[in-house]
Amino acid sequence: MENHVEKLRKERGLNQEDFARAIRVSRQTVSSIENGKYNPSLELAFAIADFFGKTIEEIFIYKGGGEDGK
C-alpha cells in the first residue's frame, strides 16, 4: 500500500521529527511508513489524516484485494 505522507509532510515544511511529535509517534515510525516498510495502524492512519485535514483514502492508496496477490 502506498501513501502520500512524505509529500504532504514536506508541503507543510516539517521534518520527520517534528511531524512525529505532532502525531505522537517516534521518528522511526514516520520513516518506516514513508518508506513503505509497514502500514500504520488504523488509529495512526486516522491521526495522520486528521493532521493533514484529509481523509484516509486521500493519503493511503489501497490496492484492492486483487484476487489473491497482495
Add this chain to the structure above:
Amino acid sequence: MENHVEKLRKERGLNQEDFARAIRVSRQTVSSIENGKYNPSLELAFAIADFFGKTIEEIFIYKGGGEDGK
C-alpha cells in the same frame, strides 16, 4: 474506536462466517472487531470499506487524539 460493521453486515443479510470469508479473515476476527476487542489493521479496514462500498470514515468512528486521553 467504534464501528458500524455489525449493523452493515446484518443489513446485507450475512452471518459472521460468510462475511469473514468475503473479506478473507477468520470468523473470530470479525467477532472481535464487531465487539470492539481490537481495531482492524489499515489493510483490513480498507477491505471492509470496499466490501460495503463505503469510506473508512463512514464505518469507523475515530475519537480524535482528545489531548491525551484515549
Add this chain to the structure above:
DNA sequence: CCTGTATGTAAAGGGAACTTGACAATCATC
C-alpha cells in the same frame, strides 16, 4: 575539517492484530 541538521536503518523488546482449533450458550425447528 568540524558541527549541526535531516534521514535511513538495525537490534531487541512489548503489545496489538490475526490464525486455527475447540468448546459453551442461545435460539429456532422438528
Add this chain to the structure above:
DNA sequence: GATGATTGTCAAGTTCCCTTTACATACAGG
C-alpha cells in the same frame, strides 16, 4: 429433547506495529 445455525470466547502461536537506543550517511554553513 435432539439438531442445526449463529455467535461468544479461550488458548496458543505467528506476524505486524511501534518503541528506545544506537550508529551510519549525506548535506549544509562556518
